[in-house]
Amino acid sequence: MKNFYFALLLVMGFGINAQVTMVTNMPPSVAPNANLNIEVKINKGTIGNFSKYEMEVSEGFTATEGETRTGYFTFEKNRIKIVWVTIPAEAEFIVSFKLKTPAATGPHILYQKFFYIENGIKKEVAGKQIDVKVEDKGVTKTLSYLPEKPEEPVVVSTPTVAPTPVVSAVAAIPITTTVAVVTNTVPATPVTSSNTSATAGLTYLVQIGTFTSDPGKAKYSDLGKVTVEKDGAVYKVLIGEYPSKEDALKKREELVTKGYNGFLVKYQNGQRVK
Numbered sequence: 001m002k003n004f005y006f007a008l009l010l011v012m013g014f015g016i017n018a019q020v021t022m023v024t025n026m027p028p029s030v031a032p033n034a035n036l037n038i039e040v041k042i043n044k045g046t047i048g049n050f051s052k053y054e055m056e057v058s059e060g061f062t063a064t065e066g067e068t069r070t071g072y073f074t075f076e077k078n079r080i081k082i083v084w085v086t087i088p089a090e091a092e093f094i095v096s097f098k099l100k101t102p103a104a105t106g107p108h109i110l111y112q113k114f115f116y117i118e119n120g121i122k123k124e125v126a127g128k129q130i131d132v133k134v135e136d137k138g139v140t141k142t143l144s145y146l147p148e149k150p151e152e153p154v155v156v157s158t159p160t161v162a163p164t165p166v167v168s169a170v171a172a173i174p175i176t177t178t179v180a181v182v183t184n185t186v187p188a189t190p191v192t193s194s195n196t197s198a199t200a201g202l203t204y205l206v207q208i209g210t211f212t213s214d215p216g217k218a219k220y221s222d223l224g225k226v227t228v229e230k231d232g233a234v235y236k237v238l239i240g241e242y243p244s245k246e247d248a249l250k251k252r253e254e255l256v257t258k259g260y261n262g263f264l265v266k267y268q269n270g271q272r273v274k
Contacts, residue, residue, distance in 0.1 A: 019043065030101050
């Protein structure tokens with residue numbers, strides 16, 4: 001019986017550890033002296049109270065605080081730490097920090113860990129190691145898990161016309177004023193027709209990279225349909241073209257398993273929209 005309870009406790013402990021995942025938007029190839037905004041998506045499940053996220057980086061990397069979700073940020077002895085007395089209630093949330101890459105080129109390995117307290121015992125979960133190569137042709141900007149900021153609504157003000165006062169010329173004779181109320185009826189636009197026109201020509205693509213020079217399509221040919229779009233001084237690499245958001249999300253999850261942490265973008269009749 002004792003052996004049974006011991007095995008049960010082991011299974012329960014493994015279940016909690018298995019629910020913790022850490023995924024970053026760290027590119028596999030980065031430029032020297034690049035200032036990157038690194039985001040970490042933490043899925044901690046039902047874990048609460050005291051917790052800590054830690055990333056160990058190589059000599060030459062430096063880090064400063066970003067969005068910590070009420071956590072306490074430190075960087076010392078090549079370790080990035082975010083500590084929570086009470087971790088955010090959401091099962092999955094995103095934190096970020098600013099990371100500057102070394103001046104020297106070469107390969108590096110970054111290590112992630114997540115710590116938490118369970119029944120007064122400190123538990124540790126090791127994340128997947130991150131292989132990064134610092135090279136001249138590496139990227140200088142990271143992709144984001146966070147949604148793009150929506151455009152501010154435009155408020156149109158209609159000028160108010162003050163009513164013209166009516167002045168009675170003869171005070172002794174009462175004047176009865178008849179006011180005619182004219183109602184302007186504006187025909188309603190059918191909802192069905194509006195929705196159809198709004199979604200016509202709408203497609204979803206997965207953006208997996210932004211580069212300062214044209215990366216070409218050849219090395220992404222195994223990912224599906226590849227589009228390289230020039231936007232100002234940068235080139236954006238887009239994968240697929242899907243009529244529904246659900247299909248595009250499935251493609252994005254597939255790309256994540258291949259090491260590409262992309263995000264969805266929308267196009268209306270060939271033009272990028274918010």
